[in-house]
Amino acid sequence: MRTSRRRLAGLLVAPVLAAGLAAGLTTGPAANSANAGESLFAEDFSAGMGAWRAVTGSLDEWRIEGTEFAYTTVDTLAQTSGRYITPDPALVLPEAYEVRVRARVDDPGPGGSVPLNVLADWTDTSAPTRQNLSLQLPGGGGMRMAQPIAGQIVCSGPAPLISPGEWFDIVLRRAGGILVVEINDQRVAAVRAGDTGGTVGLGVYRARTSVDSVVVEALDGVPDDHPTEPSGCDWSPPGEPDDEQPVLLNQSGFNTSWPKRFTAPKAEDGAAFTVVDADGTVRFSGTVHGGVGDFSAFRPGAGESDFRVVVDGEAGTGESVAFGIGPSWLERVSYENAVEFMTGSRCYFGDAAASDVGWNGSRCRWSVMWRDGDTYSFEVPTLIDLFSANPAAFEGMRFDDAVYQGMAYELPADTPEVVRLIAWGVDRMLAHDVNHTLWKGQLAAFLRAYPDLAAWIPVEMYEDTRDYLFPLWSHQPHDRFTSAYDYTPHTADLFQTYTQVGTGKGELPPGHSIRPNLDMHEVALREGRDDADAYLDAARRNAAWIVDELDWNDPRTTKGQRMSEHVTVTGLVDFLRRYPGEAPAGTAAKITQWASVAVARSANLWDFRRYSDDRWTIPSFSGGGGADPNETGNLAGLAAPALAAASVVDDPELAGRLREIAVAAVDNVFGRNPTGRHASYRAPTQQWGFEGVELGWYSEYQGGAGLLQGIPGVLDGSPKNAHYPFAPTVGNIGHSEGWVAFNMAWNASLAWLADTETAVRVVSSSGEPVTHVLSRSAATVELTAPLDLDTAVLDEAEVRVRVGSGPARPLPVRQVSPDTTTFAGPLDVAALGAEPGDVVTVSYGLGSFTALARVTVEAADACPDGHASDVTVTFGAVDSGVPNRDRGDGCTFLDVVEAQGPFADHGALVRAVRTTADGWREDGLLTRQQSQDLLTAAAASGRSS
Template sequence: MSKFGILSPKYWGIVALLLFGISPVLAQKNLSFSATASSSSSQENHAEKLSIDGDLQTHWSSLSEDKNAWLVLRFPGATEVIKVEINFAPTAVPNETIYLQYLLNGDWKTFHKVENNRAKKIEIQLKKPQLIDRVRLTAQDQKAMEISEVLLLGQQYSDESGLENKPILVNQSGYNLYRSKRFTAPGISDETPFSIVNVKTGKAQFSGKVKGEKGDFSAFNPLTEDEFLVRVKELGSFPFRIGPNWMERVTYRNMIDFMLGARHYTGTVKDIRRISFAWRDGDFFNWSMQSLVAMYLSNPEAYERMERKGQYVSNESFADNYKGLWGKLEPFAPETPDIIQLIHWDADVKISQKLDHEMQKAELAHFLYAWPYLKQWLPQQNFDIVYQYLKDNWEKETVSEHSLSQYNLSKEHNLLSLKTQLGTTKGEMPPGFSVIPNLMLYEVALREGDVAAEKFFAAAYRQLDWMINNLDWSDPMTTKGQRMSEHMTMRAFAYFYQQFPERAPEGIPEKVKEWAQLMLDRSDNLWDFRKYSVEEWTPPGWNETGNILGFPAAVFAANGILEDKTLINDLEMLAWSHFENSFGRNPTGRQFSYKGPEEVEGVDLGWYSRHRGGIGLLDEVQFVFDGSPKSFHYPNFPEAGDLGWTEGWVQFNTAFNLSMAYMANYYTDIALEKKGKGKYIVALTAPLNFDYKTIESVSLKISNQSGDSMMVQLKEDQPLGVKLIGAIEFTGDAIFFENQKLPFGKDDTLTLSYGYGFFQRSLVLSVADFN
């Protein structure tokens, strides 16, 4: 057994030898025995597995009509191949041309070509060892393939740096109080006791038992700033903290700093980069605007109180080739919060460059929707020019060449049109991306008195109705196959259902429940990790970092629709397990950021490496998510080490932004508690307590039906609390807070609210609630 309790990959060949009775001297290097085979087609009694069964008298045959025959051998982990041997069936006519390929970022890359072949046996000595987890043999002569045996010779790859992690895998930074908390203990038997140990005292403060190679300590909620670790027998984890809003505490400022640094032209790099608009390497499908708007609407106080690091940058001091790239929108006011500056920046670049790809236009709808909450810092000109631009271009079917990139798949750019095309695993065209923008523009048009408002609602309705009736959740291309954009689909369901409950298409709850059950089915494993499909852990060949980071947004959106409490609780655990995955609870034992240990409080082991250069030049930006475990790391092969593509991407961070926004809204709550005659406590639960040594405060708005309002100041109830409270008085016809008075008639209602727009949380009270 390996140190992680699973048979080490270096022994797979030996096991295969014993099973097949083959001499260890020769066959120990034949890695094919550890593989599984699949193909483009196969004849009866000539299945793919016969190409790797060690018997030259049996063979795999593709169908005679298969003109693009291929055979794929997939290994349990990363494999270093140094030689390939292909044996054709005794009666076969050998293929003249065969390509050997490996999978990288979703595409098959050719690493060797066999041409003008006549031999029944092909031996290929590779000039350079090929490190792969699957190999594809493809016939390029449009003839059937008949192969009796494929031998892949080499050594199982072992990267010792992959063993720097701990045998017990946790969220290295820490866990939120009163939320799901789990760990993974590979190879540990069921019913093995575990304990949560206080690092400072050395004493166990919680205990439980391992089940399914994982443990749950959600019930452990200590009110202390001490560190803890998981102990299973003699094995331990990295230390971690447990605190109120811990995930928010260690990420909120980092999220903003990343967006500031990743700006095109004015961030940490001034260069003009290709495939970049407002953000370096952002492309047209980066979802930055909607992520920033969602962040602000979900928790405005947290972002308004942040230190201002950004400032307006005019392009007048730049070279001539920068003129017109931004600056069409008038500048924001002094002391504007960084998050509003970033929202302004995104809109300014899109308007200044007249970007008219359908997804760029759709992003601007979020800016217009949020205008009532932005206008205290932004000139009215900003709204007017963006609104006119969208009215002129929303239904425009064509797109300007400068708005495109090599990843464009849109057939036309009229956002009122029905969108039935699914994108690829690049993440560029998720189902339902036009639903929320159309509904937002509908609300904006109503606000502006536009008689044509209904056409936007009709387009959104038609789109979601199509999704309900046509999306097949079992097809990964409707879920995890959309990579970092998957959250768009479930968020569209939630927005329509919650904002327009009386007008939403039928079947939303049922469709979402189907999705939820499938997500749970695909997550029944030692990592609580939602797999790509039954067979595949991750999208084959891709750096899927943003998918893991964005999945919680989809979960929290779905939970706002579901009614089954058990289903909701199980899904909520999945949201947290994916946060845990990105912070070290994964087969590599590493947090996804190369600079994690220096940038994120509590992180011990960051990602193996970072990509220097690249289109985005993001390697020096704060809080880059560089990489995540690949298919050959799962279910538990840390020996694979630093393999597969590694590179930060704005799209990964914006997926995380959206998850954090949806999480903030999901847990925000307002309550009223009676403390005596006419005396009441207002309590707000929201992620605002980040500094445990400072008593935080927040202003909560209370308004009556007439539109009169007052602000009630709430403060933390304790240093490690998750609630902020304030005392009010009710006299029968008015509410009092300090020297403020708000009239409250017997037939009146009061609304207490936090957050804005579709993320506003409200408590509506009548006189009866005070009696």
């Protein structure tokens, strides 16, 4: 079971978590001798200042404040000397330790002020100016190390920007005689440590500063990346995108097989670019066109990283940040964050038995499940999709320290974290008797998915949900926990045809009832109910309204739905996947129209899908954060509808461009945008962020309904309209605030990204796909999926195998090499008990995200006297150039065509070739070009005779 060390290490640093852990916090002194890894001191100020002693001034000057979480504040603006405190009883530091402080400068004060001093190795606490090594953050910016305070300056230098009113994090880490200092996870200094046996302290000089938490831990030896020599105060800021030749891309990295593009906004057409490795060796070269460079064809092997793009043009030479490339890079750096966010943002911090459980409380403002969720957050469906699209990635992921208390249904100890989260959401909705339109849809998603979750979730939860939901489906009221943002009037009768289009808040996206009704139809069939057709009919009518009435050219129907846009197109695609014969006529064409509009609006240097011809981002709307709303969720969620549409459209070029746009939206989240910043403020940090990111968003929202600061993976902000096409110097404009609904859209994108990368096939010993296998013979199952999640080993997974309609059995598959997402395992049909005529189905994924391959078992060599398979297909004297391959049962293409004879005339032969080629292409045995070549050769053979 995988537990996040990052999450455990930082548990008390984030105020949102500190508030929920105060009761179990050990505050005060540690023993004089410490065990390695022992927590020596952990303070969140929820119990006041009783664990501290004032070295100067009075302890009463340190006031406890805060409503959402406790912190201490001291105001020395009017004082002529600083105020310093130290733990009491005295804390004795070991030889190797780590001190973590979370603080906020409320008023930096006049020139010469020092809003924060963090003292370490303090052996004489009679005064702050005696025997210590101190980190000092002057009011004018930068940092310095002093030994002691007011004594020798060991070094001074720049530091990451600390903005008044924003929380920041400091780490002092001592090991091997070297003290390292980090600010917001960026190393700013490495100096020789002070004397051993000292303690820690805090000080503020002529400023007003707040401190939220102080954590001290012993270290188990010297960390791997800890320096062995002092380097001084040597931090340098990352480059800003207003350089003379900026090169902007995904700061973290790229999946090997996906589009890899960057933007060089000042480069002229034809400007040369190269991709260089860590040694400076040129590995790929190309030219920039329209401000865009494309190195998608560059596919390095496993184990390589720290690539950079270098652009050389008239504006000068520019270089990107370092990035990586790997088979499943995005999934590897994103999956754990996505789940950790969901775990950490739940109402009441996971304690459903808390005393303040109820509507609109401080720890569950707009929802009953997640703290700042709402009726339109779609938590349960997107979690189901995330799990269903790539189950092997999540079945072993669990955070053993996560709190799940007060739930009505007990889950087994091995329940995957994503499944626990799904159960949490359903449990909370049932506990509150929800009747909102969209929450009923969330419960329907659970009912449909339950057979795939039954190994962990008790059947009682399924039965209670079923018995609650079916009678409620047609009820019109949605008066329990009605959202304050239900701007669009509607009823909760989900059998109706909805003709409303919600606002830019995202509260009622078109087509929101399609998937829920399809889900209820499946459940009704499973339960043997006689009203199953009513749900299918409702889904059909709602899809038909979109096909007939919705105008994609009106941006309010697309990007104007903000983070909820993905609901509409994925609902239509889901209908086509589940019931292609029942979907309204024109559904596929309507999806293609959406795709065409999206592509037309993405023709720019960012591959960025604009709002309209005259605006880049979403305009103002009710409840939308002023004139420049935060549209982060739309960017995070765009890959879902784009990739869903790409799976339906019949134009390969259009589908390919949709995939580019989808990846570009992901890249925008990771820094391919005019600001060069990741959407998460804490993205550069190891504790809360994303691997490889150097520059996070400008700010994070403190407090608010979600209390999301300090939760891993929160998406805080995105470029505003004024940033485009390229104006990075306008800075941090508009509104920035994380939101559960934004991360739900991100979950949807991660699901559809996995869906697009996943395929299952059965291959022969030569590696060719087959649709038939001989009895008493073996073949190989190949799974392609984004599962290269541990780069140090070959990953493993399981597919499901069933004979006919029999039970599914697990079949292990193993990654074939470190630089691929292909997994393989033997398929022994005899061991499965399959007989000639049986159909064996191999699948991966669940629900609508199931990828599968079917093979028919044939008696040994179904065509013993057939044509050779080591030649090309020839009709008369006309050679098609296409190999006469064996489909897996001893029958070649020519054997199958010949079996349809004798032919009355040449036209009958051509028709037989066409029918066979179409079937083989559909089964993956032929490419589109090979099919055409066969038909051309067959037709030409009549003219040559």
